[in-house]
Amino acid sequence: MVEVQHDSKEPRWLAWRAVADLYHAYFTGLILTIVTRRGTADAAEFVFRVFRRQQQERFLPGLKKLGLDGLPPAVAAAQYHYLSNWIGGVSVEYMYENDRKVWVRYPPPRWIWRGTAICGVPGEVSRAMLRGWHANNGVTLGNPNVGFVCTKQSVDGQDGLEGYYCEYDHPLELDQRLVFARHLEAPLFDAAKAPALPVASWPQARLEKAYRNYAMEYVRTAAPVAVQVFGPVDAAYLLHLTGKLIGMQHYDEIAPRLGASRGTAHDFSKFLCALLAAQDDGVEIVSSGHALQLRQQSWTLMDGLADYHPACARVLEGLFEGLAAGCGRHIPVRLAGAAAAHAPLDWMIG
Structure with a gap:
């Protein structure tokens, strides 16, 4: 083995x-x-x-x-x-x-x-x-x-x-x-x-990527199943709440592996760029100033999902809000616009 x-x-x-x-x-x-x-x-x-x-x-x-x-x-x-x-x-x-x-x-x-x-x-x-x-x-x-x-x-x-x-x-x-x-x-x-x-x-690099994908695939399956079983309104609540709780609890654990630490909205934006890149999503800083805007070019996890519903995006909204709270106080994060599976997602930070 x-x-x-x-x-x-x-x-x-x-x-x-x-x-x-x-x-x-x-x-x-x-x-x-x-x-x-x-x-x-x-x-x-x-x-x-x-x-x-x-x-x-x-x-x-x-x-x-x-x-x-x-x-x-x-x-x-x-x-x-x-x-x-x-x-x-x-x-x-x-x-x-x-x-x-x-x-x-x-x-x-x-x-x-x-x-x-x-x-x-x-x-x-x-x-x-x-x-x-x-x-x-x-x-x-x-x-x-x-x-x-x-x-x-x-x-x-x-x-x-x-x-x-x-x-x-x-x-x-x-x-x-x-x-x-x-x-x-x-x-x-x-x-x-x-x-x-x-x-x-099965070289080491393939094993490492498969290890990551194994955990991610459960969420790819779970989000649309939650929508189908509980309906989009109740599912959105459950997906968002879970994300926020998990994000708050795990920022300190995962941030060092992404080259990040606690800090300001600017520090969190760098962390979020690293996180998105690590899950194979392209990201760019569209604007900066009083509030930072990050454009997530894709959501690879949901690519090809036939029964994708916008409520599934509450996974990311909850996670990012929770991770921001773990990074520092008063770092608001919100998704601007519709949460389509294949369109860019614009995140406003700060």
Whole structure:
């Protein structure tokens, strides 16, 4: 296995890591915002829709990209989760028993419920994630005999999330595609027996960029799903509030990796330029003076999103407002004009 260098000193990679950490925190924070403002049932529905959409969009193309599309269904599904999550920085284990039974395990600490966030996640929300993705892999592969057996959930106080893909001798009904068997436990992980990425086609630079994109893709999916599930008015509130809270909490953590520190509106504008560049968005200073105007030439994260809604821009508005508050007091940030997905976005600072 190629090792991702988590202490990389390459400036671009450090900036990508900053972006990854920010969007990672945003996605986790959005789920918690929905749990606390809308309740467990709404949060579970949201998580189910996010993970089902990702599964439908990414699973089959991902199998081909990773060279797994010729494997038996249970093996392919488990290896996909192992390799794709590993690339994103997730702690994950893979244990093969046979072609019809293969384990995956996510040991602590859980990536998605980072730090103390795990204390606020109901078991129903974690189950929704499994229903959305793991339970649907067999159907997507054209084999309705394949389901997922969950043996542990971290949020229920067990020592990890684990389970195995199982190919049965008969097609599964909808409620049989995800079942629980808490009396079972995964075998021990042996890294030497786990699948590995080919070194030649996965150099460090590609791994670093994939690490960033892994976290960002969750937000690309989550924003339009929130609009569809809750409607644009309620979704705009949830997306904006989450962004502001996460921005305020994470400025000090990510600013040094973007060559920034606390300061004035001018300092924040330089930070914002670095952040946008690190997420592959062109930016220029259109005017300066009493108030700075930055023009974000694109929003790459939302490129090609068929169901983009202007309410999705509340993600950026909330994040930038929160980050500005983390940079210093009395640094107003506002989006001037409409929040189109493919048009330049003009930000007024100060």
